[in-house]
Amino acid sequence: MNPTLGHLLQQEIPLTWYLLLSAVLFCLGVLGFLIKRNLITVFMSIELMLNAVNLSFVTFAHQWHEVKGQIFVFFVMMVAAAEAAVGLAIIIAVFRARATLAVDRIDLMKL
């Protein structure tokens, strides 16, 4: 056993690391949302952003010994599940109608 590693494991991981991870994940989600063409990838990016937020919720809940953050996470997961169901249905409908999943070609919603 490496005492140093053991020492490290016993120690609390600092709050900052969790938050940084959360921020990185969120930014990846935003980036994916903005630059990917495939609608399904875009959709997955949204899930990534949601989970990044969930992570920060849980972090704070743990930090402040508050259960509210955890409850929020359940809400977000529930909404995400519903969103996934509806979103996938919409994607399938769009694909059937337009025969493509490229976001920049689904641009009929304008004046």
Added chain:
Amino acid sequence: MTGSLHLWLIPLLPFAGFLINGLLGRRLPKALVTAVALLASLGSFGVVLINVFSMLGSIHMPASLPVVETFGTWINTGALHIDFSFVLDQLSIIMLLVVTGVGFLIHIYSVGYMAHEEGYWRFFAYMNLFMFFMTVLVLAGNALLMFVGWEGVGLASYLLIGFYFQRTSAADAGKKAFIVNRIGDFGFLIGLFLLLANFGTLTFSEISAKLAANPAWTGGVLTAIALCLLLGAAGKSAQLPLYVWLPDAMEGPTPVSALIHAATMVTAGVYMIARTHTLFDRSPFALGVVAIVGAATALFAATIGLVQNDIKRVLAYSTISQLGYMFLGCGVAAYSAAIFHLMTHAFFKALLFLAAGSVIHAMGGEQDLRKMGGLRNKIPITFWTMTAAVLAIAGFFPFAGFFSKDAILYEAFQHGGSGKVLWFVGVVTALLTSFYMFRLWYLAFTGESRSHDVRPHESPWSMLGPLSLLALLSVVGGWIGIDRFGSFLAPVLGEVGNSATAPGGKQLDIMLSIIAVAVALIGWFIADRLYRQKPDSPARIAAALPTGYSVLVHKYYVDEIYAMTIVRPLLFMSKYFLEWVVDVGLLGGAAWMLAGSATLSGAILQRWQSGNLRSYAAWLAVGAAALLVFVFVPWSTVLANFGIHLGMAGQ
């Protein structure tokens, strides 16, 4: 006084008639419309009569009059308190008797005159509406309620002048009457505001009481108030310079001319001055203006009346002239003489108009005197009643006009140095009056008929009955005498009888009467020479004096002058400045600018809605980032680095 007099019935009965005929008249049978209208005005007259008779025993007990009946509070804000209150005193009794009595007779007459007209129900609804407002005007215990009646009779007058609204001239005449009256009403309103500001009340009795309590209070603001009220009176009573609407008002049906534009409504100005005479008494200047306006109008209108060929227009100018007499009477503080003349004038002028209506009826609608003639034997009853009225207005003893005109002229003569001038103007006017009335009389009734395609026929009895009654009143109406009349009105108008009091007054009175009658005889004689003995001479005189004649025929070009100086500039300004610059330019331009800027910004902003999902998301991200920056950047510190301090940060 035991119990209520139910004064509210007097105006409300005609109002009920107006509501019934106005709302349902179109569907009601004609007989029912007639019955409602006649009963409404008869009922009103009846209530007045009952009140007068119940009071006859108590006339010599001044405590019993005036009777004030209050039916509730109208306005009550701070210092301003105005009631719905009616006042029955000697003055309003006289006016009510004239208004409802003559009004009822004219209603009867109208049944015959309007029998074959379109809108029979409409006519009677308006007539009843007029009776309602006129009785409100007369009974009103404060100036504001009087103003309601004042405006109301103006409305009824407008509606009735424009009764034949398909005719453009009638509609225009209605508008003209209304607009010219508005100028007068403006004066009346300003007068009311001044009264309110200086007296704190609009109740006539309180104003008089305050004036009586401050005997030193003269001139100044009282003159201003009196002149404002005079402007209102001049508008309603068709005096210079606002008389122009009355001749045009003859576009209305003849009974309307008789009731509204001769007997009752146009005398409202005289009544108003008499009602507020305590104010005028305190302002010699305003009284002088009243007298001058009256005398000038009397002479001015009489000269125009000399050459008019429309039978109703002759009478219209005669009405203006006679109203001038009443103003002259008011102006020399002879209010009871003015009211006396108001009453007799109501009789004989209503009669003149109704008889003229009967003539027009007989001639099948012809109003031009030049096309009449020889009607004497064809419509004898109309002829005789007309004769009585002509004698009365010309001022022959013992007809009604003699007594009242004599009273005014006598008072004018007694009124200091300037009074002689006023008297002289009055006498000249009397000469002209006599001349143009006999001219009308000769042209219509004597000689040969000048139009051959009409068969004159006597009017039905519903028209002849009122004619006969009014003819009777035109004869006997003045017999009461100014002394008794004046002493009856004295509790309100605060005068003593006239001729008996002044030294040598009786002889002077008789002398002046003889002059007046002589002058009337001269007028008759001239008319006789010109229109009976030498029927071609008027044309020769007109040819000899082309300028004078054309000035008179064109009514001194007053309408043209008003059109040039007031109407045209107003229309010009309305069209080119108000319509084009203000309305189309400024207001329309502002509206277009607003709409245009919305459209333009919309056109720019709509590019944001590209339909591209990723651009939406990008903007969302940018927005979120901007919000974060805004919230978390410590702005005050950042700006402080640049030397800018926000709010308290610098202290």
